[in-house]
Amino acid sequence: MAIVLGDNRYGKAENRLVRVDRDGDEHRITDLTVSVSLSGDMSDTHLTGANDKVLATDTQKNTVFAFARDGIGEIEDFALRLARHFVSAQGSIHAARVGIVAHPWERLQVGGRPAHHSFARSGAGTRTTRVTCDGERAWVLGGVEDLTVLNSTGSEFWGFPRDEYTTLVEVKDRILATAVSATWRYSVEEADWANAHETALATLLDAFGGTHSQSLQQTLYAMGQAVLEAVPEIAEIRFALPNKHHFLVDLEPFGLDNPGEVFYAADRPYGLIEGTVLRDDAPPAGPAWS
Numbered sequence: 001m002a003i004v005l006g007d008n009r010y011g012k013a014e015n016r017l018v019r020v021d022r023d024g025d026e027h028r029i030t031d032l033t034v035s036v037s038l039s040g041d042m043s044d045t046h047l048t049g050a051n052d053k054v055l056a057t058d059t060q061k062n063t064v065f066a067f068a069r070d071g072i073g074e075i076e077d078f079a080l081r082l083a084r085h086f087v088s089a090q091g092s093i094h095a096a097r098v099g100i101v102a103h104p105w106e107r108l109q110v111g112g113r114p115a116h117h118s119f120a121r122s123g124a125g126t127r128t129t130r131v132t133c134d135g136e137r138a139w140v141l142g143g144v145e146d147l148t149v150l151n152s153t154g155s156e157f158w159g160f161p162r163d164e165y166t167t168l169v170e171v172k173d174r175i176l177a178t179a180v181s182a183t184w185r186y187s188v189e190e191a192d193w194a195n196a197h198e199t200a201l202a203t204l205l206d207a208f209g210g211t212h213s214q215s216l217q218q219t220l221y222a223m224g225q226a227v228l229e230a231v232p233e234i235a236e237i238r239f240a241l242p243n244k245h246h247f248l249v250d251l252e253p254f255g256l257d258n259p260g261e262v263f264y265a266a267d268r269p270y271g272l273i274e275g276t277v278l279r280d281d282a283p284p285a286g287p288a289w290s
């Protein structure tokens with residue numbers, strides 16, 4: 001029996017980068033968490049302690065900030081620039097993965113007018129990307145995280161099997177709430193990323209609000225189908241949807257009825273609905289997808 005080194009990668013995770021763009025008095029904030037992960041010919045550092053093939057994670061961090069000096073632009077483009085740089089920085093690096101989470105800031109209203117340089121963190125989900133580059137080609141993922149949405153009606157859940165452990169009551173009207181995590185893969189290396197993201201997000205929200213739902217699974221499929229129909233560059237979309245249960249509170253002990261108005265918002269446990277929707281002619285997924 002021999003013991004060998006398996007898959008490995010390394011990098012600087014969660015570099016917190018903020019850039020201020022100034023147009024006179026008018027400022028714009030880009031607030032990112034950037035994670036770099038490199039892989040390649042890294043046997044020596046694990047097996048012999050020789051570090052001559054290791055681009056230090058500290059250097060990777062510095063590179064992220066240095067690249068931001070010239071402007072960031074769309075996060076997909078920034079990730080592509082960084083990934084292409086890292087994969088050509090050292091012969092020992094064969095693949096570079098750059099993941100970015102964009103934290104949204106909303107311009108404040110001050111004195112009834114949009115402020116020039118005051119912002120509030122906005123709670124409407126975060127845009128994400130992950131780019132992998134092998135030196136020849138790049139694979140681009142987009143997505144959204146923590147996009148909390150709720151329908152206060154238009155949701156049913158019934159017709160499920162009952163066994164000796166089933167207590168859940170069938171309902172024809174319930175609250176449906178979730179925090180959408182969606183990751184999609186583009187089939188292109190170049191696109192109008194801002195427009196693709198905006199369209200995907202708007203379409204997804206439209207499908208969430210517009211689907212009369214028999215289950216969160218059905219809503220998942222409706223959202224995925226709508227995004228694929230709206231954005232031709234997206235080949236496949238993957239969702240993780242926690243079912244944020246809202247239970248009707250029993251007010252009878254207090255001599256009160258509850259005609260579907262007072263709910264307990266439970267935070268755990270929660271149903272976790274996961275699924276992928278794709279084109280049947282989708283090109284093969286790249287290395288960052290699995």
Ligand SMILES: O=c1[nH]c(=O)c2[nH]c(=O)[nH]c2[nH]1
Binds near residue numbers: 215216271
């Ligand atoms: O939309 C739902 N899907 C389920 O699979 C499920 N299971 C459950 O208890 N409630 C729900 N709701």
